[in-house]
Amino acid sequence: MPGEFDLIRRFFHYPTSHTDLGVGDDGALLRPRPGMQLVVSTDMLVAGHHFFPQADPFLLGWKAAAVNISDMAAMAAEPRWITLALALPQADDEWVGALARGFRDCCEAYCVDWIGGDTTRGPLNLCATVFGEVPADAAVRRDGARHGDDIWISGWPGMAALGLAHLRGELQLLDGWSESCLDRLHRPIPRVALGMALRGVASAMLDVSDGLLGDLAHILERSQVGAMIEETALPLDALLAACKRTEPAMAALLGGGDDYELLFTVPREKRGQVEALGRHLELPLHRIGRILDKSGLWLQRGDGVVEAIAASGFDHFA
Ligand code: ADP
Numbered sequence: 364m365p366g367e368f369d370l371i372r373r374f375f376h377y378p379t380s381h382t383d384l385g386v387g388d389d390g391a392l393l394r395p396r397p398g399m400q401l402v403v404s405t406d407m408l409v410a411g412h413h414f415f416p417q418a419d420p421f422l423l424g425w426k427a428a429a430v431n432i433s434d435m436a437a438m439a440a441e442p443r444w445i446t447l448a449l450a451l452p453q454a455d456d457e458w459v460g461a462l463a464r465g466f467r468d469c470c471e472a473y474c475v476d477w478i479g480g481d482t483t484r485g486p487l488n489l490c491a492t493v494f495g496e497v498p499a500d501a502a503v504r505r506d507g508a509r510h511g512d513d514i515w516i517s518g519w520p521g522m523a524a525l526g527l528a529h530l531r532g533e534l535q536l537l538d539g540w541s542e543s544c545l546d547r548l549h550r551p552i553p554r555v556a557l558g559m560a561l562r563g564v565a566s567a568m569l570d571v572s573d574g575l576l577g578d579l580a581h582i583l584e585r586s587q588v589g590a591m592i593e594e595t596a597l598p599l600d601a602l603l604a605a606c607k608r609t610e611p612a613m614a615a616l617l618g619g620g621d622d623y624e625l626l627f628t629v630p631r632e633k634r635g636q637v638e639a640l641g642r643h644l645e646l647p648l649h650r651i652g653r654i655l656d657k658s659g660l661w662l663q664r665g666d667g668v669v670e671a672i673a674a675s676g677f678d679h680f681a
């Protein structure tokens with residue numbers, strides 16, 4: 364792309380704090396700390412599919428970094444370095460500058476060094492790769508859930524889905540709530556401190572990007588277990604306050620993606636540790652069910668009746 368080097372120099376070149384060599388060479392030089400495992404994850408955002416082409420570039424930059432950093436949180440890792448590969452239809456200075464500021468702001472908020480990437484002309488597409496560190500064998504994977512473990516979810520799951528339904532005109536949110544729901548959609552907050560604090564506590568974990576039930580199904584499959592969700596334990600209050608109707612609130616909570624909250628399982632005897640952690644981080648942590656030894660996903664309704672439920676996660680190829 365003409366002006367590629369100029370773009371890189373002006374928008375993609377920042378000082379680093381813990382990198383031997385960053386932007387400007389053929390490769391970056393990183394030095395993981397002794398005893399640490401390197402954790403690597405890539406996420407792509409495609410215009411028209413993951414975001415509206417007219418999306419605010421600052422928020423898009425933030426989100427491209429945040430969704431990747433969230434994968435580090437989900438592994439109980441500390442995010443350390445990130446690269447951004449970018450395809451742009453045209454090099455609009457103002458747009459690229461805002462995108463870079465958003466990406467950079469998120470990196471700074473989580474002490475992540477932006478160490479390289481690629482810039483080319485093409486249909487708008489952002490692909491970041493993040494590198495994190497975790498003490499050897501301390502990562503929390505998807506395959507460790509065991510019969511009897513509690514199932515927990517952090518924060519305010521479902522708010523981003525309400526924001527999206529509002530943007531699409533499918534739902535009217537009550538005054539004052541649309542801003543907070545849209546903020547959750549556009550500016551997700553990776554739960555890095557929580558993820559790291561769950562080392563040695565959580566038996567399995569992931570970040571919810573495609574929907575609570577659909578993502579829970581990944582844990583169940585990898586761990587070869589089932590789950591019972593308790594309807595009365597679901598954090599519906601904020602969602603009900605925002606939209607006033609149970610059905611869309613429930614759909615947003617169980618099927619909506621894009622919140623990047625952490626979904627994790629913890630042995631019963633560590634319940635107190637999780638509760639203390641929530642107080643310490645000033646983050647609501649909701650215990651929403653338990654892991655079963657029989658397979659399948661079940662909902663225990665308020666009246667005690669148990670029914671099978673479908674893990675209807677959002678399918679990118681539907
Ligand atoms: P090469 O030709 O060796 O692939 P490039 O010309 O693509 O190198 O990139 C030059 C330098 O600029 C590299 O260090 C690369 O990591 C960096 N870079 C390119 N695009 C970006 C970007 N979007 N964000 C950060 N660094 C970038």
Ligand code: MG
Nearest residue numbers: 387388389390
């Ligand atoms: Mg080269």
